[in-house]
Amino acid sequence: MSLILCPGFKFSGISAGIKKNQLKDLGLIYSEKPATIAGLFTQNIVQAAPVIIDKQKLKGGIAHAIIANSGNANCCTGDQGLSDTHSMCKSVAKALQIDENHVFAASTGVIGQYLNVQAIESSMSELIDNLSEKNLNLLAESIMTTDTVPKTAGNIFSIGEKSFHICATAKGAGMIRPDMATLLNFVCTDVQADPQTLHQCFKKSIDKSMNIITVDGDTSTNDTALILANGISGLSLDDSEVKNAFQNALDEILLDLAKALIRDAEGANKLVEIAVKGADSLSDAQKIADTVAHSNLVKTAIFGEDANWGRILAACGRAGVSFDPLNLSIHFNEVTIFEKGCYCGEQAEKKVDSILKDSEYTINIDLKKGNESYSMYTCDFSYDYVRINADYRT
């Protein structure tokens, strides 16, 4: 894989001693010039200190740096938690000689324990010395929790003779449902954008990526997605051609990352698209995709490589959508397993059995009512999901 860069941005990721075993747990993004920023956050009523503080700072629309730690969520930590997040930002501001209001923070990990700010402060010079435009991967590593691999994506996109860059990282392997931003997700780009337009584009892309994936249906108190645009490319989103190209590029990068999150989901072996079509309304298609994607019985059948279409149908039937089961059909990739109210027989199942052995496939559900469609990505439910989450704090 070629190195992912974005002109004007530097990244760092080190071990500050917050996690055990000297794993990387402290990361930094530094924009050489102040960038415009947009952000999306968890919809959970319970919100961590850095979420509360970032939301305030976002009103200014300008960011110079983001500091992030893993190993501790700094959530349900009261006034001390808020003060700790401020201290993190202050340290960065002081070391880089920038405005503290332009330093954003993110935390991920266990809830309810005080953050070791001392460790973060002591590591500040190492964190800054480590900054390089080539270090996106180290940043990606520093924000991992139960993730097993660092996740990054990025590319150069051309418009005529000019080009712009997007690079991004995300982390999150559990506590994921399509309920706003989801997890930690940082995006850097060299287009020029006012905060409102940037927000608009970011929201659209997040809705088509981070908001269509689910691992376990739970949500975090710390979900934070931030995008920084430094304008260095000279290409501005005020130009509709640039805006379109940027939107498509951002869609692509974030969908890549979202799929990578599901591939690395807790205990997951399968990336399965739940593609619903033929619905009367988008909302109907969404309800069915959501119910099937979250069904534990469907997810354990995916794990067991069992063509248990009855569970898929039963999940559709409790989605709160009106449809005629005699019209609905179910297909694994292009193979029909259920239609006209009946099972398609052993020959079809034999073909499906081979698809089920693949690590990625699509379950197509056709309501044959209207023209609306919606897709979501889910994973299987395995022993390892239980193992990882039964032992999480120990």
Added chain:
Amino acid sequence: MSLILCPGFKFSGISAGIKKNQLKDLGLIYSEKPATIAGLFTQNIVQAAPVIIDKQKLKGGIAHAIIANSGNANCCTGDQGLSDTHSMCKSVAKALQIDENHVFAASTGVIGQYLNVQAIESSMSELIDNLSEKNLNLLAESIMTTDTVPKTAGNIFSIGEKSFHICATAKGAGMIRPDMATLLNFVCTDVQADPQTLHQCFKKSIDKSMNIITVDGDTSTNDTALILANGISGLSLDDSEVKNAFQNALDEILLDLAKALIRDAEGANKLVEIAVKGADSLSDAQKIADTVAHSNLVKTAIFGEDANWGRILAACGRAGVSFDPLNLSIHFNEVTIFEKGCYCGEQAEKKVDSILKDSEYTINIDLKKGNESYSMYTCDFSYDYVRINADYRT
């Protein structure tokens, strides 16, 4: 345990060869005189043949027998499925010389396969020879799917010098959420009741028992709960004292059974009550109880005996209910682990750790806003749940 009886009712349970390994798979309830009947069924849009047919017959309000099989759901089996259910009922009607319209049917098992009606018909004389008022337990056994033990409950209840009986059985270990009747559940009583009053009482009790339990949040296409009242006790629900006593008795019997279902839920080791109080409205309390009871992260933490209150709080926070996290408190039984926005420390956690080792306990959540409360019962999420459901059809 003493034998559970209800005067005027006989039960049977045999092996007809629908399940493998000669396990019991065919059961019968026979009321010596026609009884009034009330029933509740799955809310799933996809409904099995016996559900469709029972709903029709229920309009008559009279039942003489119920035939039930396990090992095959007779769902998504088209016209053949409907015809097969009719054949089951016809066989019983012929053998017992009763009206086919007074014979109800229930099926449970795998979806989408045709029922072996031949096997059922060949076993009819054995099924009827086996009828005895002492055989409730055999019936209970014959309707088991992934259940590991047969579930029955019953008692004699006195009113002055008179008394009435209730006896009941239920099956269901997975595909359970609080969404109407849930699973198979048959109740016999010797009170006298018109079908409307019987339905009213049954619905109330089901709402406080079968409708407050969850295993995995999925629902079945075959859920059927039927109650038969033969009037033999001479006590009528027209008498308000009798009606009150009957309602309380039915509540008690069905809650016993509902808890038994959770104790025997797929892979479950724990029966945990999620008790929410201090809510502004019943709906708010229900939403929070439902979200916590269904959270896979809470359920895996229960399995791991981990006092992970952060996950409980995070589940509350995504329930769609407005509350102040600084006011909410979380308690395991009587031990407070989280209040005033903060963790209560290691001493509290030590006490909670010992509670978590118990097989049954309560997670109390106090919103400290209003006066409404609601409780649900859930279980842990274990390796065995995954094992059972990955391999279900194989």
